[in-house]
Amino acid sequence: MTHVVVVGAGPAGLAAAAAAAEAGARVTLLDGAEHLGGQFWRHARADDDAPRAPRLQHAWSRYRALRDAVRRECEVVLGASVWAIDVSGERAVLHALVGEADGRAREPRSWRPDAVVLATGAHDRTLPFPGWDLPGVVTAGAAQAYAKAEGIALGRRVVVAGAGPFLLPAAVSAATAGSRVVGVYEANPLRTLASGWLPRAWRLAGAWRKGIEAAGYLADLARHRIPYRVGTAVVAAHGRERVEAVTIAALDATWRPVAGSERVVETDAVCVSHGFLPRLELPVAAGCALSAERFVVVDEDQRTSVPGFWAAGEITGIAGADAAIAEGRVAGASAAGAVPDPRALRMRARHGRFAERMHAAHGIRGGWTAWLTDETVVCRCEEVSYGRLVATLRHAPDAGLRSLKLATRAGLGICQARVCGRTVEELIVAERAPGDATSDARPLAIPVRLAELALGEDATPSQRKEHDV
Amino acid sequence: MSEREERVELTVDGETIAGRAGQSIAGVLLAAGRTHWRSTAAGGRPRGLFCGIGVCFDCIVTVNGVRDVRACQRRAHDGDVVLVQGPQDEGRAGEEP
Numbered sequence: 001m002t003h004v005v006v007v008g009a010g011p012a013g014l015a016a017a018a019a020a021a022e023a024g025a026r027v028t029l030l031d032g033a034e035h036l037g038g039q040f041w042r043h044a045r046a047d048d049d050a051p052r053a054p055r056l057q058h059a060w061s062r063y064r065a066l067r068d069a070v071r072r073e074c075e076v077v078l079g080a081s082v083w084a085i086d087v088s089g090e091r092a093v094l095h096a097l098v099g100e101a102d103g104r105a106r107e108p109r110s111w112r113p114d115a116v117v118l119a120t121g122a123h124d125r126t127l128p129f130p131g132w133d134l135p136g137v138v139t140a141g142a143a144q145a146y147a148k149a150e151g152i153a154l155g156r157r158v159v160v161a162g163a164g165p166f167l168l169p170a171a172v173s174a175a176t177a178g179s180r181v182v183g184v185y186e187a188n189p190l191r192t193l194a195s196g197w198l199p200r201a202w203r204l205a206g207a208w209r210k211g212i213e214a215a216g217y218l219a220d221l222a223r224h225r226i227p228y229r230v231g232t233a234v235v236a237a238h239g240r241e242r243v244e245a246v247t248i249a250a251l252d253a254t255w256r257p258v259a260g261s262e263r264v265v266e267t268d269a270v271c272v273s274h275g276f277l278p279r280l281e282l283p284v285a286a287g288c289a290l291s292a293e294r295f296v297v298v299d300e301d302q303r304t305s306v307p308g309f310w311a312a313g314e315i316t317g318i319a320g321a322d323a324a325i326a327e328g329r330v331a332g333a334s335a336a337g338a339v340p341d342p343r344a345l346r347m348r349a350r351h352g353r354f355a356e357r358m359h360a361a362h363g364i365r366g367g368w369t370a371w372l373t374d375e376t377v378v379c380r381c382e383e384v385s386y387g388r389l390v391a392t393l394r395h396a397p398d399a400g401l402r403s404l405k406l407a408t409r410a411g412l413g414i415c416q417a418r419v420c421g422r423t424v425e426e427l428i429v430a431e432r433a434p435g436d437a438t439s440d441a442r443p444l445a446i447p448v449r450l451a452e453l454a455l456g457e458d459a460t461p462s463q464r465k466e467h468d469v
Numbered sequence: 470m471s472e473r474e475e476r477v478e479l480t481v482d483g484e485t486i487a488g489r490a491g492q493s494i495a496g497v498l499l500a501a502g503r504t505h506w507r508s509t510a511a512g513g514r515p516r517g518l519f520c521g522i523g524v525c526f527d528c529i530v531t532v533n534g535v536r537d538v539r540a541c542q543r544r545a546h547d548g549d550v551v552l553v554q555g556p557q558d559e560g561r562a563g564e565e566p
Contacts, residue, residue: 101542123520
């Protein structure tokens with residue numbers, strides 16, 4: 001019997017696990033969180049049957065159907081952080097630590113399956129601006145997660161800013177959790193948004209649910225009297241111990257702030273996201289080829305370039321939960337050795353163009369660096385300022401990304417450049433011609449405690465469970 | 470009684486803070502009105518929740534003697550002893566035996 005391991009239990013991973021099991025495979029589904037559903041269906045474990053914030057959950061019945069299927073048909077291992085993939089042998093070995101987040105005594109486990117489906121998702125990307133390191137400035141994803149899972153409003157007067165359709169649900173979440181949302185500020189001007197979404201709009205007809213979703217959010221914004229402004233951005237946050245105010249400015253089409261347009265708005269929580277970054281640690285560890293846009297390259301069956309590895313969901317392109325579910329169904333069936341369901345193939349095709357559209361409408365434009373000051377923190381972990389990065393770049397004009405990191409420590413902190421990596425790369429590009437180095441490769445997919453590694457090495461067979469066919 | 474209604478009590482730097490079972494440590498702190506708990510090593514700047522999904526490590530705390538636990542990812546358990554981390558902790562051996 002084919003053994004399929006699926007990494008990630010969000011929409012793509014749940015769909016992949018269910019499809020693989022349906023196709024007759026033995027399936028193990030792993031996720032680092034304590035709940036199924038990923039960030040899209042984030043909830044507290046105790047709320048699994050009835051989410052705390054039902055109005056903030058989309059297609060919850062779909063979640064429950066997938067959840068019930070994987071619980072019935074698959075081995076589900078939650079709290080499983082996959083920290084390495086070893087592809088040196090004939091079959092890949094996945095190494096995970098299972099237990100409480102960042103705990104000391106997690107159980108090392110490993111699997112040597114016939115096929116792996118990677119569905120590790122994405123996280124918010126937030127561009128730096130002066131004061132973005134103040135407490136109270138969070139990603140839009142954080143605001144969503146805390147509203148959905150814990151019913152917590154992060155502030156009384158909330159500002160939502162950045163770029164992308166995801167700002168809308170973030171604002172509605174904050175309002176539903178009890179915050180007054182002062183405004184939603186989308187960086188791209190109407191012209192850019194229209195040039196992304198409007199041409200041949202009938203081609204988006206298949207993705208009608210997205211349109212309805214967006215319309216619903218806009219209606220919610222109106223109901224909560226939340227203004228939605230385009231071509232504007234939070235260009236600075238102010239405060240001492242926490243954020244107390246932000247400066248909002250109009251931007252030109254390249255995201256350069258328009259002089260004289262600044263105004264200061266009082267706020268105690270700012271939710272900022274400028275898009276998403278795929279979580280590429282495991283695909284990169286496995287050696288999967290990436291596209292020029294730095295997503296995992298897959299074929300029509302969601303196969304990656306590495307035999308035995310499939311990928312689905314946001315790591316193959318940001319396209320939302322419906323596309324992720326379709327891709328997961330295709331990947332799961334194919335990984336199990338079956339022919340994917342034609343309905344899943346059709347559904348995936350309908351969402352295919354969404355990612356391009358979103359990038360055209362909401363993508364980051366290069367003028368944003370104009371809102372940085374020398375003192376702006378770029379790398380939050382190592383507290384490296386923009387001024388220091390630029391001075392180092394100018395001092396050593398031939399230095400590449402690696403030398404820059406070693407000289408400044410930018411990107412060498414505990415988050416392993418997940419937050420600042422792309423930004424540092426783009427700042428180098430802004431200073432001079434692009435290099436080919438990236439921040440994607442990480443020897444360990446997650447930070448691991450030395451004692452746990454030692455345990456993994458010396459573990460007795462009872463401690464180290466090898467799951468084989 | 471369901472898990473949802475159960476209460477948990479944490480000690481945070483010696484102060485008792487109550488939360489709901491099932492909440493993350495960051496959730497308990499935020500619900501208690503605390504927006505920041507860590508101070509950075511170099512600048513001593515306050516930090517708290519940022520990404521909320523375990524990516525940025527800005528919210529790390531020491532839990533029951535174990536350093537660098539992401540408060541947004543770790544579920545709060547009754548009796549957890551939480552210490553905030555600051556520049557004074559740099560270079561301390563922490564939990565390694």
